[in-house]
Amino acid sequence: MSKIPSIVRFLPILNWGSRYNKDTFTEDGVAAIVVAIILIPQSLAYALLAGMPAETGLYASIFGLTIYTLFGTSNTLSVAPVAVISLMTAVALDRLSLGSEGEYIAAAVILAFTSGLVLMIFGFLRLGFMANFLSHPVISAFITASALIIGLSQVQHFLGVEVSGTNIIELSTALMLSVSKTNLVTLTLGIGALLLIIWSKRALGKGLIALGLKPHIATIFSKSGPLLVAFITSCLTYFLSLDQQDVQILGYVEGGLPTIHPPKFSPELIESLLGSAILISIIAFVESVSVAQSLAARRRESIELNQELIGLGAANLGASFGGGFPIAGGFSRSVVNFEAGAATPASGLIAALLIMIVTLFFAPILYWLPKVCLAAIIVVAVYSLIDFSVLKRSWIYSKADFTAVFLTLIITLTVGVEAGIAAGVGSSILIHLYKTSQPHIAVIGRVKGTEHFRNVNRHKVETFEELLSIRIDESLYFANSRYLEEFIFNLVAQRPKLQHVILMCTAVNKIDLSALESLEKIANTLHVADIKLHLSEVKGPIMDKLAATDFFNHLSGNNYLSHNQAVEDLRKSEPLYSEPKTHL
């Protein structure tokens, strides 16, 4: 990997681009058509979810897909608006209580810019490992809770009312108060659209194949369900003049090509959005690499995590320069892109061109598209994200994991997405530190007639009143070093005749500075109490580190190569020793 020139690592297109040919173009082209068909209605719908004008969703897709083609390492990841990130965008911007729509749009652009910058900085600092702090179970709980919030937030469009709220409590209260104002025409249209989308998703593809269509072509048609339903509901609205019956329509959608212009910088705005941008970056990254990695591995390809940070970051910067909002790699779209046969990232570029053509020529006909149709598209898309099985799995497997999952789910639902992520990351780390903060430490004794030492609670061994042998079964670091102190001081308090403590360090792979200071404190304190501290069987690398400090000046006792030799030496030095005591 390190032999690849760094310019190629930074611009993977130089690598696959040089091998590009007609075959790969055909494969990419077919996949791009399917992706564009899915992405056009999704872009409009997620723009709505993010609280943005419909066309900005198209702009975000065009710029995101294009820029990712240059910098991304995944051949199939489709970087454009996604549901959860759009929800997070709406939540972040709602909190600012911006006055006008113009300010709201400007803030969304700044949010995409800041998220992109955070992702790129993480990439250049090679901080891809930070994604590890969001564990798999926590992220599934978070996605499930977010999908529920998104689903509930769409109910207003079905009822034809307007409510606000960023968690299920606020949303359900607001909906309850508005349910009496339900617009029945909107509701009928919405339920019709919903059923039609579900039907096209479940049955259309199979039906077409049964009718003799090639699977290839049938797939394209079955994926076009949302686009088809958008067309049908638009026609209905136009011909029946449903807007006169208070059915909310999309209205004027800005056509033509988006202009490229840098966002209007405002340090205060960047500062107030930075926290949200970091959370958006983390979720965008974790979700994107998770799908990119499993798709790549299926074809024995690989992706490079830190370059993915740069690719996603550049895509978000691109979206912001095009007037869009934060984006990420979408799960279902990428799978479709993969299954339709996308061979290189160029598939994304071709899809971007197709969407650009639609934006250029067909924007005016979106005027009659009812908002409830987009709500139906969102509901179907997020339904597949809901997965409560993680609760049961974690409950069975480990109560500690369950706690983190449950907290994430409940806090996301009842407080909001940002608090939910924080709770997930925080509880995972706390639980992990708690588990490792009590390392396994055993008092050991000698198996009679041998040189082996074993746990006194499990084996028949002999011990001496003047001599305490302790085996530490874990690396020592700040989170468990105080436990060691407490453990030893408590044992010493129970043994009035004690003269020597020997720590057997066979399983200690690392000792950080905190643990070193704990060992010094233990040595000094025992020294005052007339007890010597010895070490045995310390590993080579640790010996080197300890020797570089003044630790051995603090150590009142010795350092032995073998634990048995330590016990024998110390017994010889003190002829008044009591007889060995046999345990168990």
Add this chain to the structure above:
Amino acid sequence: MSKIPSIVRFLPILNWGSRYNKDTFTEDGVAAIVVAIILIPQSLAYALLAGMPAETGLYASIFGLTIYTLFGTSNTLSVAPVAVISLMTAVALDRLSLGSEGEYIAAAVILAFTSGLVLMIFGFLRLGFMANFLSHPVISAFITASALIIGLSQVQHFLGVEVSGTNIIELSTALMLSVSKTNLVTLTLGIGALLLIIWSKRALGKGLIALGLKPHIATIFSKSGPLLVAFITSCLTYFLSLDQQDVQILGYVEGGLPTIHPPKFSPELIESLLGSAILISIIAFVESVSVAQSLAARRRESIELNQELIGLGAANLGASFGGGFPIAGGFSRSVVNFEAGAATPASGLIAALLIMIVTLFFAPILYWLPKVCLAAIIVVAVYSLIDFSVLKRSWIYSKADFTAVFLTLIITLTVGVEAGIAAGVGSSILIHLYKTSQPHIAVIGRVKGTEHFRNVNRHKVETFEELLSIRIDESLYFANSRYLEEFIFNLVAQRPKLQHVILMCTAVNKIDLSALESLEKIANTLHVADIKLHLSEVKGPIMDKLAATDFFNHLSGNNYLSHNQAVEDLRKSEPLYSEPKTHL
């Protein structure tokens, strides 16, 4: 330990109180006199540091010492105002920008109450282990930086000016602007007091012993330096009417016994102080148990961490009911108490009685005490807390530890105490997770003619193109499970002929749910790529956990007891295998 009735664990006084006799009373009494002599000027000085009226320091001492006697497990810990916690109190209250002195005092009382509550809740939930998150090196860096801020904050009293600031940048800027207004009389008095305290600390005890006084009595006199200097400077101020020369004096100090009254509850105030209260609780706890533990171990006694949380919490609740501010176990005072021979926590109760008598009868004579004398007492007390050696030690020992130490020091100094603690805890945890997020994983091959498998990069071993053997040298959990995925997927991408991956799990002690899901994802993804995943040498407890899930349904391969058996079986099943390749 578990045989002790829980009421005795909760009220340790029932344990040692039943054995109390005349001898222990004499020992406690002598120690109590020494502690009271130190604590009276300290209480006044730290009240000043916390921005509180002088008498509230005395109240906090009286109530803190008394209540800790009932609940504490340390025989020598002296729980009363301490420098760092007083600074943190001032910082927390300054931020609220309270209008009147009355509001400020009420808020300090609420802060003590909230801190006490937090400590008690931590104790009842047995969260003593949380103290582990503040590593030894980080806490020394924090204490050093706090001591510097405290020292600098006292310079205003020497100059006789008034400045404000909570970090060294703010303080030094403000001092620079005020230095021209220096009151030379105050400065002279202050430097005189400072030199006298240092002299009494360094030379008085030895001098008195040289003059023939018993060491016992000499110690008491040498510790009374600050009290003596307070008396001398008060007399000077009174007789020379220095207050006419603008020397700031303490003024009217409320005498008589403090009244016990619950703090005025205000939910908003508690909410806005909660963050600070949690930080104060953590620092108070870590500092207190650190000194209590080492003093106890010197006499082969032990303390109980969770009961200490309850004891400190109760002491803070007591301080708040007495109108005081947050308190903790002080380092130097507790050492003096220990060395003067305190035998039981009753020493604290006796000291409280002595301070009460002083408060009752001598408060009026504090009128003439110059504030600069208290500043001198503070400067001498915090000077001993400054210790930069941790920078050098950590630099030599480990750059990762150094990073955490350096960040804590710099951020505490330049931003403030609360940001400093957050930086210390945050960076320690991040660095630790980073270190463990890349577990040691080795591709292994067979040592020819044996059944042993070793790292291909270090030993001469044979491998097969169709078969990848991997040894994992660490427990698997959320922070390193994605690394495993990436590691395996990258290896697979480089091996077109690969058919089997075998994970050797000898060193895997734990697998959390995230890691389990990673293993499932690896198994499923490899399955799609026509590669089977096998495990070998899985430990018993982990097998039990895995068997409780549906993991083995995901595993396309088998689970082998020995790695060699796995390799042999898989070679037999596939006669077309290539010849072994020898490495190194």
